[in-house]
Amino acid sequence: MAAAAPVWSVDPRTGKRRERVALEATTDAVDTAVRAAHTARGALADRPPRAALLRRAADLLDAAGEEIVAAADAETALGPARLTGELARTTYQLRSFAAIVDEGGFLDVLIDRPDPGLTPPRPDLRRYKIPLGAVAVYAASNFPLAFSVPGGDTASALAAGCPVVVKAHPDHPATSELCAGLLRRAAVETGLPADAVGLVHGFRAGVDLVRHPLIAAAGFTGSVRGGRALYDAAAARPHPIPFHGELGSLNPVVVTEAAAVERAERIGAGLAGSMTLGTGQFCVKPGLVLAPEGAAGDRLLASLASAAAATEAGVLLDHRMRDAFLDGVRDRTRLPGVQAPLAPGDGDGEHTVGAGFLTVAAARLADGGPHDLLLEECFGPVTVVARYADDAEIGAVLARLPGNLTATLQLGDAESAGTDPAGRGARLLAEVTPLAGRVVVNGWPTSVAVAPAQHHGGPYPAATSTSTSVGATAVERWLRPVAYQDTPPALLPPELRDGNPLGLPRRIDGRAEGA
């Protein structure tokens, strides 16, 4: 048997190896991790220990904040400010899910009293949701904390009662080990098995994980290519499992003529800020902007150019990503009719990249062909501005877009107030809604709030399922309903008993209990 390959932590600021962190998990090691997680299911069956685990994990992560931020910065170059914010987001998210566990509404308890007079007769039926089992979580490159080991999928899965095996992202193995250690310690300190959270490294381990018969579901944030391969593997299993993947998103922005006339400079500067945030490495980076031809649109571009040019060159998460960015920009720039008023650059020529943007006539995007490349996500600080002549050209481009995490509208005052004669605001809102999981008006898509009403997903390839990876309802992806028919009161789970001993929000015969 070949020896397991070492896993190195690499400094993206230099491209040099920092330290040897772990070994890639062999098929046997993956099996061991999955079996351990599977065995931990029973310990997570009750809600109070789950809530305690989530809170203890948040406390331990906060307490180790300096160490975590330093480890993550050394591996990702995202910088202490951003990483401190990301850690705060991560621990807020863990505590939010603890509150969700306490409240218990996600159990979706429905109770029907018997009614023998119906066709067919109705027995006593009591339904709630149960955890699916041990789940696989694939960490994202661009969020070493909030979408990785201690991130949203781990938090929502533990909230649901599902043990987790995380497949670490190769861009931050040391941070992953550090966080997994803290999560496992949190489990032990709350009386749960450490194996409620497991960690494996390596590409092959990721494939083994999604194929393992005891893995009941998977969550993924990453590229279309990697995510689709894992989705296909999940679907090809003898027993297919839910695969909740976030694969890619162009995040279109439509700037109306009125908006450009009223505030071209503010929109240009705002766009520059959003597309360069985190060196353009957000899933919700605006990657395609429909802006009007003419003077107002020109002002917008001038403002975008000066704001983007003032952005410092940044380090991408790894050198492979830097190569892909520069190749992607080059291939797009070579297309007929594409111009680069501010060409994205190669920074210091070795490790960094500079922000920029491309322009093209919207009509070029309406017909397919080689310009379809401009409708694909390009990770990094670049966006494509498509100049349109009229509303019909906006519609023609929107009609060609694949699914997105977000769609953004920049509207004029009258359009926002619904007082413009053309009713353009409402029409555009209706036009972009089928394209996205979240619609932003007069703002920017970057910054994804952790909130009950959040939806971070959307039509394929934004997501491979209809669920969200951010926000309270993310817990739903790890659950399935089960109904108990005519079950004697003494045997019913307490969640389903008469008198509501656990004080849960429940619906009886279709109406809120006690309402």
Next chain:
Amino acid sequence: MAAAAPVWSVDPRTGKRRERVALEATTDAVDTAVRAAHTARGALADRPPRAALLRRAADLLDAAGEEIVAAADAETALGPARLTGELARTTYQLRSFAAIVDEGGFLDVLIDRPDPGLTPPRPDLRRYKIPLGAVAVYAASNFPLAFSVPGGDTASALAAGCPVVVKAHPDHPATSELCAGLLRRAAVETGLPADAVGLVHGFRAGVDLVRHPLIAAAGFTGSVRGGRALYDAAAARPHPIPFHGELGSLNPVVVTEAAAVERAERIGAGLAGSMTLGTGQFCVKPGLVLAPEGAAGDRLLASLASAAAATEAGVLLDHRMRDAFLDGVRDRTRLPGVQAPLAPGDGDGEHTVGAGFLTVAAARLADGGPHDLLLEECFGPVTVVARYADDAEIGAVLARLPGNLTATLQLGDAESAGTDPAGRGARLLAEVTPLAGRVVVNGWPTSVAVAPAQHHGGPYPAATSTSTSVGATAVERWLRPVAYQDTPPALLPPELRDGNPLGLPRRIDGRAEGA
């Protein structure tokens, strides 16, 4: 181009063709039907017309009851009594979904007020669920009404706002045409396009349908082989779509020693009634019964044998199914150690089949090998009784079962009351819960109530998703969430506006509005 093949209605009582009903849909015809359904989306966007359509459809189906029952009986031989009941179930279901549309809770409206102090800051977020688009529904052989053209998937999809293209089952094309005509008339009479409901015939049309780029989701009830092929096609699309398939279920029953001692005769007779209902052609037919060795179990078998023997020979839905049933019984009977105290027979030797059951030692099922055949569904009036020596043997068999729609426990009085020293009732309930979508205690799984708390689904192959095909929550399978961020009040859909103009159940900042 080859001419489209004719579709014949066949009398299963004779195996003879009755009439030529339609033509199989060519790829072009499928495309036309899907495009027409896709175009009908807008007309279904508002809820009141959807509710009106569902109610009008129920009225028209009821009014044509005699004709429908006659048509369905001629093609399925299910008999007027059963079909009259099935029609009542079908129209009740349509009206139930109309009430669900009126109530609007399924929109799952969540509103979060802005909070700039959070990390990350929280904008104004308003989320609800929108229809996925035109959907494909695959009719089931065994329910020509309730799980076919006017059945649960059609009703829940229309309730969700999704136009439907139904792929008719070849066992009842004339009934399908009749019902589709009434549904299309109901649409027109409520001011909606007839193409809110389309119908296609033919195997190839079914495959074309699931691959069509404008089909946004699919619902299926049928066999593991057919369902898995369509599931695979849905997953292999450039843009995969949700495929909600109900593929197969063994529906295990565990009879404890105490239950057998207390009421062997009642259990035997009840089992005979459940397994022979509809000539054993229910998805929830109990197909594997764990019964104790010894005297009480022997009494149960004697009672089962006499009740099943008294059942009249029945006609299966088609002759292919009859052949598969007889082959399936023969292959199972040839396994070592399998006995047939009441051998399922070939009825009149040509068109009917007689009910029966097989027995085997439970220990034979615990180890894999050729006896695994006994853990596969066999459609028709047969069940397998596995005799166990102790609780360990029960557990060993349960551990080998695939997913099921239902699991049933027959418990003794003390076990039901939770007063037996072994705590066997609670233990068995916990043991079967991971195996099934519905757990029945001291009853039988046949008869699936249409109710808010119903869950008709379960782990694969019972279902290919975590959703249900029966009950109020079935509407969820055709929806996806979308969130609106900082959207001006004038542009918000009325469902999401301040003041709740539509009077919907909503949650604000995680709490019920007005509570």
